[in-house]
Amino acid sequence: MSRSAGPGVGPRRGAARRGPLLLVVAALMVLAVAGCSDDGGKKDEGSTGGRTSGPATAEARTPSPERSYPLSKRPRVIPAVSEFKAARGPGWKPGKQGRVVVGDGALADEGRLIASELGLDYAGDEDARSGDVELVLDDGVKGGSEAYTMTVGGGKVRIAGSADAGVFYGTRTLKQEVRGGGSAPEGEVHDVPAKPQRGFMLDIARKHFSADWIEQRLREMGDLKLNQFGLHFSDDQAFRIASDSHPEVVSDPHLTKAQVRDILKVAASRHITVVPEIDSPGHLGAVLKAHPQLQLTSASGSPVQGTIDIADPAAGKLVDELLDEYKGLFKGRYWHLGADEYLALMSANPEASYPQLAAAAREKYGPNGRVQDLATGWLNDRAKTVRGGNRQLRAWNDGFFTGGQVAPAKDLHVAYWTGKEAGKREPVSFLAEGRRLVNYNDEYLYYVLGQPNQFVYPTGERIYKEWTPRVIRGTSPVPAKYDKQILGGSFAVWCDLAGSQTQDQVAAGIRLPLAAVSQKLWDAGPPPLTWGQFVRLADRVD
Numbered sequence: 415m416s417r418s419a420g421p422g423v424g425p426r427r428g429a430a431r432r433g434p435l436l437l438v439v440a441a442l443m444v445l446a447v448a449g450c451s452d453d454g455g456k457k458d459e460g461s462t463g464g465r466t467s468g469p470a471t472a473e474a475r476t477p478s479p480e481r482s483y484p485l486s487k488r489p490r491v492i493p494a495v496s497e498f499k500a501a502r503g504p505g506w507k508p509g510k511q512g513r514v515v516v517g518d519g520a521l522a523d524e525g526r527l528i529a530s531e532l533g534l535d536y537a538g539d540e541d542a543r544s545g546d547v548e549l550v551l552d553d554g555v556k557g558g559s560e561a562y563t564m565t566v567g568g569g570k571v572r573i574a575g576s577a578d579a580g581v582f583y584g585t586r587t588l589k590q591e592v593r594g595g596g597s598a599p600e601g602e603v604h605d606v607p608a609k610p611q612r613g614f615m616l617d618i619a620r621k622h623f624s625a626d627w628i629e630q631r632l633r634e635m636g637d638l639k640l641n642q643f644g645l646h647f648s649d650d651q652a653f654r655i656a657s658d659s660h661p662e663v664v665s666d667p668h669l670t671k672a673q674v675r676d677i678l679k680v681a682a683s684r685h686i687t688v689v690p691e692i693d694s695p696g697h698l699g700a701v702l703k704a705h706p707q708l709q710l711t712s713a714s715g716s717p718v719q720g721t722i723d724i725a726d727p728a729a730g731k732l733v734d735e736l737l738d739e740y741k742g743l744f745k746g747r748y749w750h751l752g753a754d755e756y757l758a759l760m761s762a763n764p765e766a767s768y769p770q771l772a773a774a775a776r777e778k779y780g781p782n783g784r785v786q787d788l789a790t791g792w793l794n795d796r797a798k799t800v801r802g803g804n805r806q807l808r809a810w811n812d813g814f815f816t817g818g819q820v821a822p823a824k825d826l827h828v829a830y831w832t833g834k835e836a837g838k839r840e841p842v843s844f845l846a847e848g849r850r851l852v853n854y855n856d857e858y859l860y861y862v863l864g865q866p867n868q869f870v871y872p873t874g875e876r877i878y879k880e881w882t883p884r885v886i887r888g889t890s891p892v893p894a895k896y897d898k899q900i901l902g903g904s905f906a907v908w909c910d911l912a913g914s915q916t917q918d919q920v921a922a923g924i925r926l927p928l929a930a931v932s933q934k935l936w937d938a939g940p941p942p943l944t945w946g947q948f949v950r951l952a953d954r955v956d
Contacts, residue, residue, distance in 0.1 A: 486599035490951050491590040492929050493639060493936035494943070495605045503600030506566050508592060509545050513537040517550035521581055523683060525549050528585040532592060544569035547588065549581050557606035560641075564588065564603040571598060579685045583639050590637065594954040607639065609883055611748075611852055611902030612935040613689070614928060615644030618669070619700070620651045621863065621909035625673040627917050629680045634925075636684025637955075638932035643681055644689045644750060644904060648736075650699025650720040651912075659739045660732070662704040674743060689808075690744040693752030694733050695722045695792050705732060710758060712767055721757045724792045725774035734799045741800055749800045750829065753793050753813025759786060779819060786815035794823050801825075808852060812838055827901065833857045833887045834868055841886040845896040853886050853903035859931070861924055864911025872905075874926030875945050881930075882938045905931045926952060 483502040489495055514529040515537045516522060522538070528547065529536040542548035552574040555563055559577035562584035573584035587605065591598040614635055616623065632643060647654045652665035655674060669677075681688050699720035702709045708729045710721040722729045741749075758768045764785040765772040775783035778791065797807050808827040815822075816839070831854040832838040844851055853859070858881040862869040883900045884891035892900075905928055907920060915923065929952050933941055943951065 483600070486601045488942075489587065489591050489599055489603065490594060490943070491587050492948070492952060492955060493933040494941065495587060495603045496937060497604040499602040499604075500599075501567065501601040503567060504569075505597045505600045506545075506569065506571050507597035508532045508534055512545040512547070513540070513543075514547045514549065515540050515542050517548065520578055521549045521551065524578060524582045524585055527683065528589060531589050542570055542572070547571045547573070549585070550574045551578070551581070552576065555580065557604075558610075560610070560639075561604070561606035562587075564598075564605075566598045566600050566602075579641075582636075582685050586637050586639055590955040594951060607936045608938050609900070609902035609935045611642055611904075612640045612932065613642035613644055613852075613902065613904030614640055614924075614931075615646060615689075615854070615904050615906040617646045617649070617907060617909045618654045619647055619649035619909075621912035622652075622654060622667045623917055623920075625669060625677060627921070628677055631921070632677070632680045632684055632686055634928070635686055638929060639936060640928070640932055641686055642689050642748065642902075642904065643686050644691060644906070646691045646693070646750075648692045648700060649697045653700040655740070655743075657736065657739060659735050660701075660704070663701045663736075665700055671743060678744070687746040687748055688744055689746065689748040689750050690740055691750035691752055692733070692736055692740065693754065694796060695724045695729070695789065696720055696754065696756045697752060698722050698733075701732070701736075708732065710768065710771075713769055718757050723770075724788055725771050730792065730795055733796060737796065737799045745803075747804060748806050748808070751793060751796050751800065751807055751809045751813075751826075753789075754810035754831075755812060756789055759789055759815065782819060784818050787818040787820040789813075790815055790818060790820040790822055793826070794820070797823050797826060811841075811844065814839070814844070827852060829854055829904075830886050831856050831860070831906075841892050842896070845892060845899050848899075850899050850901050851886065852901050853883050854906055855881070855886055855888075855903070857888055858885070859903065859905045860908060861906065861920075861927065862908045862910050863920070864914035866910050871923060872927050874928075874930040874949075877927055877930040878933065878941060878945055878948060882934055884938070902935055903931065925956075 483504065485500040485502060486505065487500070488498045513535045514525045516525040516539055519539065526536050534547065548570060550572065553576050555561055555574050555576045560579050560583060562573060562575040562580035564584045564587060565572045571588060573581055573588065575581040575584060583605065587603060588598055614631070616628070635643065653663045654665060654668045656668060656670050657664050678688055697720050702720065702722060708722050708726055710718045710723040712718060722733070758764050758771055761767045768785065771785045771788055775785055775788040779787045793809060793813055800807060806827060807825065808829045811828050811830040812832055814828060828844045828849050828851040830841055830844070830851050833856045841851065856869070858872055858877050860869060861872055865871060880889065882891060883903050884894070884897060886892055886900070905924070907924060926949065941948065
C-alpha cells in the first residue's frame with residue numbers, strides 16, 4: 415500500500431510568516447518524506463503519472479515536492495532472473511484501463527495469454543500508452559531465442575526478445591511478479607537460460623495419466639520456463655497412444671490421437687517441445703504380446719521379458735513402422751530412441767546365452783562381430799528411420815556399448831541416468847569422446863512410484879542445495895571444461911509401482927522438485943534465496 419500525504423501537502427504561504435525560514439525548510443522535508451511510498455509502489459493518486467481514482471480537487475492540483483522513490487528490488491520469481499538493473503520509480507501493476515499491445519502479429523498468442531492471466535484487454539498492434547504491457551520482437555536482444563529484456567518505466571512494461579520464445583518467458587516473469595507481489599518493480603531485467611534443454615519426463619506406459627492432467631502440468635512447466643516434455647508411452651506394461659499402423663499393440667486405457675494433438679497444442683502455446691519415446695530393443699513387452707514370434711529367446715528356449723529379437727529383420731520392420739507413424743504425429747525437434755536395459759547384453763556371456771544373436775553378428779559384421787555390434791547397429795538403423803528435418807536424437811547411456819567394432823551414430827546425444835547400477839560407463843567417458851549429454855541423474859531426478867530398487871522420492875530441497883547440471887552420476891560434478899557439452903537436464907517420473915500414488919499425489923509430490931530443477935537449469939550458480947524463502951515464493955507464485 416502507498417501512503418497518501420493527504421490534503422495540503424504543498425507549502426502554504428502563511429508558513430513563512432509563522433516561523434523562521436529554517437522551520438519552513440524542515441517542514442518541507444518532512445512533508446516530502448511523508449509522501450514517499452515505503453515499498454516502492456505506485457505514486458499516490460494526486461501525483462504525476464499515477465492513476466486518479468476520483469475527481470481532482472484544488473488541493474490535489476496544488477504543486478507538491480517531487481516524490482523520491484527508493485531503488486527497486488530484484489524481482490522474486492522462479493527461476494530467478496539473470497540480471498536486474500534497479501531504478502527509482504513506482505513500478506507497474508495491472509489497472510482497469512491497462513492493455514496488452516504487440517509490435518508484431520507473431521506475438522498475438524503470447525499477448526492474448528498474458529492479457530487473460532492479468533485481467534487486461536488485448537489491443538493488438540496499437541501504440542503503447544501508460545498502464546500497458548508491450549510485447550515486441552527485437553534483434554538487439556542478446557543471448558539467443560530464449561533471452562528477453564523486460565523494462566518497467568514510464569508507467570508501462572516493455573518485454574522484448576529476438577524470438578517469440580524469449581518474449582513468452584518475459585511474460586512468465588511478469589505474471590509471477592504480479593501474482594507474488596502485486597506489481598513489477600521499476601527497472602530492467604535481462605534474462606537468459608544457462609541450459610537450452612530443460613525438461614520433465616513422464617512414464618505413461620506403466621500408469622495412465624489423463625490428458626487434462628498432462629495439460630495442466632504443461633501449463634505449470636511453461637510458467638517455470640521448462641521447455642521439453644518427455645513422453646514415454648511404450649513399455650512392457652502397456653502401449654498408451656492409439657495406432658493406425660498397428661492397433662493390435664495398443665493398451666487400454668490410452669490417449670487418442672485427438673487428445674495427443676490437443677496436448678501438443680497446449681505444449682506449443684507454452685513453447686514446450688514434446689519428446690516422444692518408443693523404447694527398443696528392450697522394454698517392448700506390450701508390443702510383443704501381439705507379436706510373440708519376435709520375442710528373443712535364450713539358448714534354453716526361454717523367452718526374455720520385453721526383449722525383441724534384433725537378429726530377425728521382421729523385428730526392425732515392425733518397430734520402424736511404429737516410428738514412421740508417430741513421426742508424423744510428433745513433429746518436434748527431439749526424439750528419444752530408448753535403447754536401455756537390453757537384457758541380452760546384461761548377461762555374463764551374451765554369445766553363449768544367445769547364440770543366434772552371436773551368429774547374426776558374425777554374419778553381418780564379420781568373424782569378430784559381437785552381440786553389442788548387433789545392438790549398436792539396431793540403434794543406428796532406428797536413428798535412420800527417425801532422423802530428418804533437423805531432428806535431434808537421444809538414447810539412454812546404457813545403450814551405448816563399447817568393445818565392439820560398430821560405433822553409435824555421432825549425432826546421438828546421451829541421456830544419462832544410471833547411478834545406482836554398478837559397472838556402467840562414467841559420464842566423463844562420453845564427454846571425453848565429444849558426445850553431448852542430457853542429465854537425468856537418477857540420484858536426484860528420478861521420481862519412481864513406490865520407491866523400489868533403492869529409489870527414494872527426490873526432494874526439491876536436495877535438488878536446490880546439491881544438484882547442478884554437472885552432477886550427472888551420483889553426487890559429484892564432472893569437470894567444468896565439459897559444461898558446454900551438457901545440454902541440460904530432465905526430471906523424470908517413472909511408474910514402476912503404478913498404484914502407489916494417484917495422479918493428484920504425483921502432482922503434489924513433484925511440484926517443488928520441478929521448481930528446483932527449473933531454477934538450477936536456468937541458473938546453475940548458487941541460488942539467491944534460502945530454501946525456506948524459495949518454498950514461500952513458490953507458494954505465492956503458483
